[in-house]
Amino acid sequence: MDWKTASSYYEARLTDALNVQRHALNLAMLPQAEVPARLKEVLLQEAEPTRRQLERLRKREFRIAVVGLEKAGKSTFINAWLECDLLPAKGGRCTFTTTQIYSVENESEQRLEVQARTDEEFLNLLKELEKVGANEDLNTIRANEITLQQVRREGNVTFSFTRLEDIREPLKKYVADEKYAHAVLEARLYTNKLAQAEGIVFYDVPGLDSGLATHVDEAQEMLSDCDAVILVQRFTSLRERELEIIKFTELGDKNVTVADKLFVFLSRIDSIGSAEALKTHIEEASQDWLRRANLPSDRIVYGSAGAYLILNGLAGEQTKLEIGEASNIQAQLKRLTGITDGETITKDGTGIPEIKDKIFNYINTERVSILKKRCEASINKIISNSEEIYITVSKKYPENPEEAKLFEENNRRVLFTEWWNQKWEIIKADLQKYYEHSVVNKPLESSSAKSFTQIDKFRERYLQIVEAEMKKLREETFKKKDTIFLANSNPEFDRMKANFAWRDSLYGDISKLLSSIAHQLALELKDEALKLVDYMTRLLWESNQVKIRLIENSEEYFLAKLENSLSVLFLRFARPVAEALIRGPVNSDTRNKIIKSLGVDIEIVDNYYSGEEAAFKVLKKYVKYGSDLLFNPDLRQQVLGVAGVATQIAGVATQIVVDVSKDLVSSQDSVAFEVENDINAFEEYLRYAIFGASGFESYCIQELKGLVDSFRDKEGTWTGVALNEWLQGNPILFAEIPDNLKSKESNLEVSERLRQLSIALKRSRSPEVL
Secondary structure (H helix, E strand, C coil), X not given: CCHHHHHHHHHHHHHHHHHHHHHXXXXXXXXXXXXXXXXXXXXXXXXXXXXXXXXXXXXXXXXXXXXXXXXXXXXXXXXXXXXXXXXXXXXXXXXXXXXXXXXXXXXXXXXXXXXXXXXXXXXXXXXXXXXXXXXXXXXXXXXXXXXXXHHHHHCCEEEECCCHHHHHHHHHHHHCCCCCHXXXXXXXXXXXCCCCCCCEEEEECCCCCCCCHHHHHHHHHHHHCCCEEEEEECCCCCCHHHHHHHHHHHHHCCCCCHHHHEEEEECCHHHCCCHHHHHHHHHHHHHHHHHHHCCCHHHEEECCHHHHHHHCCCCCHHHHHHHCCHHHHHHHXXXXXXXXXXXXXXXXXXXHHHHHHHHHHHHHHHHHHHHHHHHHHHHHHHHHHHHHHHHXXXXXXXXXXHHHHHHHHHHHHHHHHHHHHHHHHHHHHHHHHHHHHHCCCCCCCCCCCCCCCHHHHHHHHHHHHHHHHHHHHHHHHHHHHHHHHHHCECCCECHHHHHHHHHHHHHHHHHHHHHHHHHXXXXXXXXXXXXXXXXXXXXXXXXXXXXXXXXXXXXXXXXXXXXXXXXXXXXXXXXXXXXXXXXXXXXXXXXXXXHHXXXXXHHHHHHHCCCCCHHHCCHHHHHHHCCHHHHCHHHHHHHXXXXXXXXXXXXXXXXXXXXXXXXXXXXXHHHHHHHHHHHHHHHHHHHHHHHHHCCHHHHHHHHHHHHHHHHHHCHHHHHHHHHHHHHCCCHHHHCCCCHHHCCCCHHHHHHHHHHHHHHHHHHHCCCCCC
């Protein structure tokens, strides 16, 4: 099989293999596929060299790297190969950038392309030079800053030519002249003098020992991406940097050995002192290479590229100065090799024709087998590991995505239901614990102190509302007092009439006060209920369905229902107390009739009174005697059996107690004092009796307990809610559930990728190995 056929064949094979590798890695990277790490590593390692080989095949390039230390004679070797003293080869570093030489068939295709560095690439070069302390290069760059900037500004340039000699000067300028070369990234020379075969490319890279990391990196990349290597070696034993050639070649192209692709040219033998020294040099170098890389001796050629240029009349002035006169070179080679014939010494003594023959023979006979060896090894590794991945995963997952989807959905629903059943028990326990601790004030097992519960907050808020509403009531009623008193002073102040008139107005305000308190209590209870609903909502991952299902219709409807219930409870006890205390003056017929009509509800109020004042422990007694039961010591002793006067009750007008006891109070003050103390008494009952008598605490607990019971009774509803939240990907829920329940498409994705890998593997098996 010729090279062209082999290139097309393996281009197709490698394309299929990389397609398989891509699908296998896509599958292997899914955690749930549980592919062993070693299989993934092989695919990842094999991908890059396979891609590089495929790229060379697509370009139909056969790349030969010419490498070596600085001043080993790489450029001179290439000049001898091209039979033109073209590339600069002088004392010191003569190659600043990579030169690529491409083989073309026609003279019209011959050209030199120079690629300038971008500003960013140039800055990176400066940083590297500074890092390694290359002060000489940095000084050169600073001295030629304007010229280097001009090269970068001009950008890429192309020179067409017919003869290689025609582009010697521009090539020297951009590759070797330090005034310009530092601004050049690479040079590409296209010539029909390189080789008879199409697609041959030579790479001439600056020496590995230049001190610049970029040159080492270029050499490593080139050795990883070439088909053959020519090492131009000057010394007998390998230097440290030359040993890196072996390492770079092995790391970048693991499917062939160094011996498969390496040729060694022992250069500058004309500088060796004697024939014995040359013989020793060749033997030791051959043994060294055999030991280090198992390189056969027929891959090692000795000679002198400079001598070849001199003896064939191809050398330029610089080479003549470096190498010497033709007669002296010929004589030296004759002494070293023992060859006497002039033509033979030019051919066999310089080594250039021999190395060219070996390379051309390699190109014409061996490169196809090496290509086959390299590609088959890559393909086999990729395919075998991909097949193992397929077999491993297919044991757990079906290849058909629809079957996988159905299987996975059913399995995951069962697993989620099992998880939810356990979670529901936890939710009920958490809710009960919250209710007992935060609502009904039952201490937690871990806590000895009572916490401030929702019922406590509701009672405290009730007292705050009573205080605020009574304050407003007093302000309003005492604003009306003067008007009412004046209206009932024609011509003299009518104490009884004014008293009734004021109380009538006051009773209307108290009716409004009772409605306001009931409304505010309903708001408070609604807020507490919503807090409980919020907690239950959090238990179900903030689902909006919880509130919808527990608070029927709307919050407004819920509030109206609470307000209506609280008003009924509140007014049942607050209204009779208000009528008894406010409707009529003390000792009036109206008041006496009310006393007689007071029913059993008033006794309930008495039972719930929790204040300290004895005068209020029996409402009927206070209604009968009025404020005298607070401030008349004799009456208190006679009726209540207590000594002294009242001192600590809500809102007592203590300032005028002394005046009352001395009978120096006017009629108006007397009425004001009586009404004010009845108002104070009403507040006292609101504070210390009506809350308990109305059963507000029980009602509050009942409403909140009803929400808890309703929540617990709706297990079926919450099962559906939990399933919906799970299917919709609720992030709060997903933070709780096990990993195997989190991704709805995970295992379906495995099956889909498994199917794609299966298709790719079938396609890759179709071509037969040649």
